[in-house]
Amino acid sequence: MASPAPAPSTPNPETAALEACLNELRDAGSGRTLLELGWIRRVRRREQRAIFELALPRFAASQQQRIVEAARAALLGHDGIEDVQIELAAAQTPPSSGPIGGAGHGTGGHGQVPERQPIPGVQRVIAVSSGKGGVGKSTVAVNLACALAARGLRVGLLDADIYGPNAPTMLGVADRTPEVRGSGNEQVLSPIETCGIAMVSMGLLIQENQPVIWRGPMLNGIIRQFLYQVDWGERDVLVVDLPPGTGDAQLSLAQAVPMAGAVIVTTPQKVSLQDARRGLAMFLQMGVPVLGVIENMSAFIPPDAPDRRYELFGSGGGAQLAEEAGVPLLAQLPLEMPVRTGGDGGQPVVLGAPTSLSARAFLELADRLDALTGAVPAAGRA
Ligand SMILES: Nc1ncnc2c1ncn2[C@@H]1O[C@H](COP(=O)(O)OP(=O)(O)OP(=O)(O)O)[C@@H](O)[C@H]1O
Ligand SMILES: [Mg+2]
Structure with a gap:
């Protein structure tokens, strides 16, 4: 430790x-x-x-x-x-505050990275991020979690999008309320078990359509509670769905917990790439390994002509970003109807249409990420 x-x-x-x-x-x-x-x-x-x-x-x-x-x-x-x-005294920066599982990555000279604390029982934390909104982070996080679970891993999903939580709807559990035990600082939240994964989200704790308006410091506290005051049990992987941008949520997560790494989601288009570049640089600066790039909405596959591909958002963007950063392009996910309907309907495409191109791409992504992160000495492992 x-x-x-x-x-x-x-x-x-x-x-x-x-x-x-x-x-x-x-x-x-x-x-x-x-x-x-x-x-x-x-x-x-x-x-x-x-x-x-x-x-x-x-x-x-x-x-x-x-x-x-x-x-x-x-x-x-x-x-x-x-x-x-x-x-x-000034905030401490212990010499051992480098990332766990991040061989070769220092703290990037950030100088403000405090000690990170593993979550007992959780082996690997993988963050799904991007500088840009609406590129499919939540869709990827939810389906990746389901795909990892389908491969037999014990998986948690932390929806760290405190202001705009989508995971409960995407998993069809928006009407469920998690159990809270204890009081004050001793409170422990039980995750919702669904689709073979354990999940927590602010969406489970507030009423639907209620806006969430908090300041940065509180947001940091909530993310830390979601990390350390949730009864995660034994988890091989905890997938974290981040909000868009390079703000407090990213910072809070990266400072709090040692991560196996982050994956950066982008669409192939130029403006998405610019934002993704910023997101990627932020993690590297914080000493968090970037596991690779996921290009989402790579090509539109019409439901009535599944052998056709239309590159609505251009092409090659994900590969370009990955090459620039010297990280792998982990997946190119098609833009397919069942992905969207699965998200809105609360049944992720990996489970609802397991033979679709998208579901297969998510399962391959899960295998690649498992292989990439399973080999490193992750947090909490003996
Ligand atoms: N590959 C895909 N094929 C079809 N629809 C998709 C795909 N990826 C995402 N979508 C749809 O695009 C919309 C935005 O996706 P999502 O909510 O996952 O993005 P996000 O990056 O998490 O957004 P935010 O920045 O608001 O958190 C959703 O309606 C989702 O169903
Ligand atoms: Mg989202």
Whole structure:
């Protein structure tokens, strides 16, 4: 596990006693102690005053007040301590914060990547992204998850499109409500089991047609809850469907969890490629491996003439992007009616029309991704 060794402090009994008081303070997301994470460090005593440094990574900034209050309560009164001094340190960047399963990729000089925490029981996290909206990210994420499950893998799907969740509709479970256990920071959400996969989405927690309006920091918290406060169980793969763009959701995910990698979805056309290029560069900059490019809507196959192909959005774009980035072109998915009807009807094409060209392309994509990511030492694996 990539936990930073806390700076070896002087093994002084006074420090040890103060640390013992703070030992139950934990990160709400991962449950790990703040001392173990190095978020509380340089604990010491000066007469009646306890002093420590608080070094929260940016994604945990919302926990600051709770931690400060809890630390004060834990220390005041201990062996004559009358005052608690907290030094706010810059967010830590532990030397081991590189990606798991990302041989050859550094943190790209970003310098702000905090320690990433694996999800217990989840072997590989694969993000489906793109700089552009409407290119088929959710369609790919949902069908990829179903295709991986059809191959016998234990699969989770996290719909990280908090503002515009589509996965529940695409999987036909928009009317279901997941079970929530516990309260406060101890809450655990049970994913919805459907189509052989386990899924969570904001769409399951809000009423249909209700707009979701939150600020960036809250969005970060929700994504972290979806990662660490969901009872994912044992999963070979967790597929994450991201919203369009290179914004807070991408950043939150990439900073929080070690990923086997991201796949970039694009259509063959120029404007889609420009946005996809930005999306791809962002992951590389964050030290997340890019597993390859998926060209969606490569060619239209008319339902009444399945031997015909019309390249509505041009051709060659996916291959060009993949070549520029030095990553594989993982799939060219046709634009087919059953893909769209399957999405709207809640039965992904991989399950609803398994012999269609698209379904076969998704199954091949699943095999390629499984082979690509199964070989790397992914998060949580022994
Ligand atoms: N290969 C395809 N063939 C036919 N229809 C498709 C295909 N891919 C996607 N679609 C349709 O295009 C629309 C947009 O797809 P989707 O919602 O998956 O895109 P997205 O990139 O996730 O969008 P957003 O950026 O809004 O999250 C949907 O109606 C979907 O059914
Ligand atoms: Mg989407």
